[in-house]
Amino acid sequence: MPLHQHDRYRRMLRYFWLFAALQLLAAFLLDSPGNILRGLRTIVYTEDALITDYIAVAGPGAALCNAALVTAITLCLLYFSNETFNGTTQLEVGLMSGFALFGKNFVNIWPILAGSYLYARFRREPLGSYIHIGLLSTALSPLVSYIALDNGWGNLYSAVIVGVLIGFIMPPLSSYTYRIQNGMNLYNAGFACGLVAMILVPLMSSMGADPTVHYNWATGYNRLFAGMLSVLCLVLIFCGLFCCRKPVWAAWAGYRRLLLTSGRSPSDFLRMFGPAPVLINTGVNGLIGMVFVLGGGGDLNGPTIGGILTIMGFSAFGKHAANIIPVMAGVFLGGLVMHWSLDDPSVQLACLFCTTLAPISGYFGWPYGLLAGFLHSSVVLYTSSPVAGMNLYNNGFSGGLIAIVLYPLIIDVAQHRKPVLQDRDYFQPMAHDEPIVPPAPHAISEEESR
Structure with missing residues (x-):
């Protein structure tokens, strides 16, 4: 019997379970069961709240165990919701696993996920239609933890109610914010979550809450985690070249074609090129992220490894070496002229998560990517303060602001085209699941060319 549309990608599930098992194995190799x-x-x-490094507060074993549990929860939800497996699947697994090292845990994500489930029931649609935004909305899980644990103000019942409300309102909000950013900010959910946090945190403060920004940052793990990440990335590259039933030259040629795309959202590299180029891209991007962190004198810990895993997740959905390096270089350029250092924790995270603006580099060219990274390096340092670090995707919020400002300016001033809001997918749904040749990186629609 032939495979149903996209069903062949469901075989990805077994490899993601292997990834979760490796996280759990690493946890018990690094610490005792009692300590975990x-x-x-x-x-x-x-x-x-940002920045709460679970490696610093609980040890590497417990942090990796929490990541394994969150990854397992994610995989179960994706499977039982019957969501179509594609590039977004890797995106979700990488992002959930990464942020499970600093902010998300196997308890505080559930109220928000329950809210997404209730929204699906309210709309009388399958959960698979909303599980993606439900998982991404857990960026606001620190709000759930804060309300539940602050005995002088909140309580468990209030935390559950607020979490369910967040999960319920995020699907329509994120759908709108996606359009106004024209596919130039890959962390659209981060921008939507930032808007929600900008309302909820001041409201809570007006009612007597006093949320504060945290700075828990682990050091001294560079050699350990550099070895683990290097092995993971090299294995992925090897599998892409030799284990996908394609000749090596074909896998490498597919990766080179992938590098020519803009990455403008939505860009599902798995559907466009197949698994071999995506695996190579994932491994290469992971190595790039690690080199940038260590090259700037940074630390490999919960937040930075989370950032690297996020880049690796988005390697199936918009990010590649050609469009992330200029944006990351923009952050390094900012370090030469700004009054902050590249080894500051917030700047290290900005260097990784600034890649949310990779489509600007891929669509308009590397100079604009450099400009986007330069601006992002400063803007992101101030956007977390009004929300007291409650939005884990703070870089997505900052990236959304920059994308909304830069897109019309570049279009109208530099390229003399009429700015328009993107109201349709850049890549339309397909009737099959074979890789396709993407449009030219700078191709524009008839409407944009007026």
């Missing part, structure tokens, strides 16, 4: 259990309890009872 105590660390998990510490994680659950910790207020998770």
